[in-house]
Amino acid sequence: MTPQPQPQLQPLPPFKPDLHAPIERVDIALSEGRSYPIWIGPELWSNPDTWRALPKARLALIVSNTVVAPLYAQHLMNALKAHYERVELLVLPDGEGHKTWLTLNSIFDHLLGAGADRKTVLFALGGGVVGDITGFAAACFMRGVPFVQVPTTLLAQVDSSVGGKTAVNHPLGKNMVGAFYQPVQVVCDLGVLQTLPARELSAGLAEIIKYGPIADMAFLDWLDTHLTSLINKDPQALAVAVKRSCEIKAWVVSQDEKEGGLRAILNFGHTFGHAIESGLGFGEWLHGEAVGCGMVMACELSHALGLVDRAFVHRMTELITKAGLPTRAPDLGLETFLEHMSHDKKAVGGEIQFVVIKRPGEAVVCKAPQALVQKVIETCTSP
Amino acid sequence: MTPQPQPQLQPLPPFKPDLHAPIERVDIALSEGRSYPIWIGPELWSNPDTWRALPKARLALIVSNTVVAPLYAQHLMNALKAHYERVELLVLPDGEGHKTWLTLNSIFDHLLGAGADRKTVLFALGGGVVGDITGFAAACFMRGVPFVQVPTTLLAQVDSSVGGKTAVNHPLGKNMVGAFYQPVQVVCDLGVLQTLPARELSAGLAEIIKYGPIADMAFLDWLDTHLTSLINKDPQALAVAVKRSCEIKAWVVSQDEKEGGLRAILNFGHTFGHAIESGLGFGEWLHGEAVGCGMVMACELSHALGLVDRAFVHRMTELITKAGLPTRAPDLGLETFLEHMSHDKKAVGGEIQFVVIKRPGEAVVCKAPQALVQKVIETCTSP
Numbered sequence: 001m002t003p004q005p006q007p008q009l010q011p012l013p014p015f016k017p018d019l020h021a022p023i024e025r026v027d028i029a030l031s032e033g034r035s036y037p038i039w040i041g042p043e044l045w046s047n048p049d050t051w052r053a054l055p056k057a058r059l060a061l062i063v064s065n066t067v068v069a070p071l072y073a074q075h076l077m078n079a080l081k082a083h084y085e086r087v088e089l090l091v092l093p094d095g096e097g098h099k100t101w102l103t104l105n106s107i108f109d110h111l112l113g114a115g116a117d118r119k120t121v122l123f124a125l126g127g128g129v130v131g132d133i134t135g136f137a138a139a140c141f142m143r144g145v146p147f148v149q150v151p152t153t154l155l156a157q158v159d160s161s162v163g164g165k166t167a168v169n170h171p172l173g174k175n176m177v178g179a180f181y182q183p184v185q186v187v188c189d190l191g192v193l194q195t196l197p198a199r200e201l202s203a204g205l206a207e208i209i210k211y212g213p214i215a216d217m218a219f220l221d222w223l224d225t226h227l228t229s230l231i232n233k234d235p236q237a238l239a240v241a242v243k244r245s246c247e248i249k250a251w252v253v254s255q256d257e258k259e260g261g262l263r264a265i266l267n268f269g270h271t272f273g274h275a276i277e278s279g280l281g282f283g284e285w286l287h288g289e290a291v292g293c294g295m296v297m298a299c300e301l302s303h304a305l306g307l308v309d310r311a312f313v314h315r316m317t318e319l320i321t322k323a324g325l326p327t328r329a330p331d332l333g334l335e336t337f338l339e340h341m342s343h344d345k346k347a348v349g350g351e352i353q354f355v356v357i358k359r360p361g362e363a364v365v366c367k368a369p370q371a372l373v374q375k376v377i378e379t380c381t382s383p
Numbered sequence: 384m385t386p387q388p389q390p391q392l393q394p395l396p397p398f399k400p401d402l403h404a405p406i407e408r409v410d411i412a413l414s415e416g417r418s419y420p421i422w423i424g425p426e427l428w429s430n431p432d433t434w435r436a437l438p439k440a441r442l443a444l445i446v447s448n449t450v451v452a453p454l455y456a457q458h459l460m461n462a463l464k465a466h467y468e469r470v471e472l473l474v475l476p477d478g479e480g481h482k483t484w485l486t487l488n489s490i491f492d493h494l495l496g497a498g499a500d501r502k503t504v505l506f507a508l509g510g511g512v513v514g515d516i517t518g519f520a521a522a523c524f525m526r527g528v529p530f531v532q533v534p535t536t537l538l539a540q541v542d543s544s545v546g547g548k549t550a551v552n553h554p555l556g557k558n559m560v561g562a563f564y565q566p567v568q569v570v571c572d573l574g575v576l577q578t579l580p581a582r583e584l585s586a587g588l589a590e591i592i593k594y595g596p597i598a599d600m601a602f603l604d605w606l607d608t609h610l611t612s613l614i615n616k617d618p619q620a621l622a623v624a625v626k627r628s629c630e631i632k633a634w635v636v637s638q639d640e641k642e643g644g645l646r647a648i649l650n651f652g653h654t655f656g657h658a659i660e661s662g663l664g665f666g667e668w669l670h671g672e673a674v675g676c677g678m679v680m681a682c683e684l685s686h687a688l689g690l691v692d693r694a695f696v697h698r699m700t701e702l703i704t705k706a707g708l709p710t711r712a713p714d715l716g717l718e719t720f721l722e723h724m725s726h727d728k729k730a731v732g733g734e735i736q737f738v739v740i741k742r743p744g745e746a747v748v749c750k751a752p753q754a755l756v757q758k759v760i761e762t763c764t765s766p
Binding site: 032105117180 | 414492500525553555641730
């Protein structure tokens with residue numbers, strides 16, 4: 001293996017779980033006026049303070065999907081009506097399979113039909129798919145309009161809504177076409193998680209668990225202890241998990257916005273995971289499910305490379321299982337698996353790059369001998 | 384009218400025409416490592432110095448069109464073969480009517496089919512359409528890969544290839560979907576202009592003439608004297624005109640990359656021009672032709688607002704006519720004309736913003752009374 005050199009890092013602020021904070025704020029610090037806050041707490045939407053700092057405009061467009069809109073669109077529209085002359089709603093079809101050009105174009109059609117201009121603000125109300133596609137629409141419409149992330153899934157609150165990665169899928173690979181484009185604000189209302197189906201909650205737990213092995217073993221210890229509370233949607237446990245996840249993501253993104261190096265560690269479990277997602281066809285497994293299984297595979301690879309011991313792999317596999325996530329890969333066939341991994345955006349000249357655990361709490365990007373990778377795929381695939 | 388306040392500007396460097404410089408360099412100065420050079424001169428492609436500073440990659444993709452590729456693609460491929468393991472060519476259909484999602488997607492399909500990665504370099508070989516669409520593809524593919532502008536039309540060399548505006552058209556408006564995304568280099572080989580059809584040359588002259596009234600009357604005086612040389616493709620006159628145009632554009636873009644204010648003056652003639660283009664259907668008139676006529680209309684509006692005298696309007700109309708450009712608008716009907724202008728990206732809340740000449744050599748963005756605008760459209764429309 002040939003680890004890539006990494007620049008000197010700022011230390012990660014220590015983990016200080018506070019089970020009694022009402023509203024939390026985490027900041028993404030970036031240059032050129034692109035810094036923004038993430039608000040985390042209960043009942044944020046109906047609090048006028050939440051929306052006070054937003055840019056002024058005549059028109060706001062809420063983009064949501066067929067599952068989330070019936071539950072929450074009216075509530076958000078009411079909250080925003082005090083701030084905009086017109087608040088419109090566009091409801092997209094639900095699911096990763098619709099994260100395409102076609103759906104993206106329907107946003108542009110709606111915006112132009114509604115007389116949107118460069119000041120129009122977009123609100124992404126939904127999970128990762130809605131956030132990614134709405135963010136990309138905001139990045140491209142008239143070469144960039146402001147947008148706000150209002151994530152309604154655990155996965156979106158702890159990962160996809162933060163950091164400015166936006167994209168649509170291409171039949172040959174996930175998130176192949178997109179932009180780095182930061183929201184002006186992220187609003188993580190914890191109340192909406194109470195209606196989240198168990199499968200979606202588990203998918204979010206995958207991205208939360210991820211932050212432990214790559215950056216913060218104290219947080220992983222806390223997760224071991226509090227996983228049941230999280231599965232039971234304990235509001236205070238959720239607040240701690242969402243905040244710490246956002247803190248770690250902010251720490252990474254503030255140092256490497258456009259993935260020149262460090263940011264790639266956030267893709268732990270994603271190289272295997274993306275291959276599962278595109279190999280099965282987008283939408284078959286949830287993204288978080290594929291990442292859960294992908295993390296097990298990446299832990300196995302880390303062990304095969306001699307970086308972590310078997311006990312660590314076992315601990316991670318146990319936690320991922322307990323979170324309700326798959327730990328066995330679907331049988332795509334070795335060829336297909338490798339082919340899909342070679343389209344990963346981290347690949348350079350066809351050579352796949354993996355995020356592995358260098359030691360518990362620290363990740364690194366590296367190549368790996370093909371024989372080891374094959375062995376991991378074979379070991380982890382369901383018979 | 385209500386002119387918008389403008390920040391204190393850096394002075395424009397004085398116009399110093401040098402009819403004997405072999406190779407000229409103009410720099411676009413931007414933050415965060417996004418500065419880049421524009422090379423202007425004869426025989427640049429076959430000069431290895433031209434390509435020496437480009438980023439390393441295994442694969443380069445030249446994107447061109449059915450008109451330019453047969454003339455120049457092989458020449459450029461040969462020049463690049465020393466720098467990349469593989470140099471591929473993708474030929475797009477020609478014309479503004481193809482500056483669409485569909486064509487853009489064909490670039491992504493080709494890139495993924497060819498095993499492109501984040502280091503792959505795109506080369507836009509052609510005019511404004513090829514440059515805009517290739518630049519937008521580079522902005523979005525894997526969230527951004529490097530690209531080089533190799534403009535082959537006069538219009539692209541003096542305007543569209545410089546400054547990082549990339550886009551595709553939407554049926555409801557020109558350049559509605561795009562990105563600010565800078566090339567790593569612009570290579571303006573003057574030799575390729577010798578095969579340019581007269582109509583395309585005139586279209587380029589429109590954007591060159593534009594720089595006079597908005598920023599540099601000394602340059603407009605020079606154009607009055609040297610227009611015939613330019614029409615006759617005198618290499619040294621072309622070198623002066625391309626360099627000065629790039630200097631003025633660099634002066635603007637370096638101070639306002641994302642069109643927060645100043646940059647809008649580059650749209651002189653474009654509000655009326657875009658309405659003509661989308662009103663007739665993209666591709667009916669060349670962009671430069673629509674801008675030529677649009678500048679006459681914007682001069683008439685400036686006069687109607689009491690900003691410039693009739694002699695100035697007359698002088699501009701004469702020069703635009705002499706450049707072989709239309710000065711009478713097609714009869715779209717007043718309603719259609721206004722409707723298309725209201726979709727202009729400068730419009731805010733449906734109110735159209737115009738770039739007018741405040742005094743010769745200085746432009747300003749402002750609203751205008753609808754009655755005056757209607758009168759200008761009526762006055763300037765062919766019976």
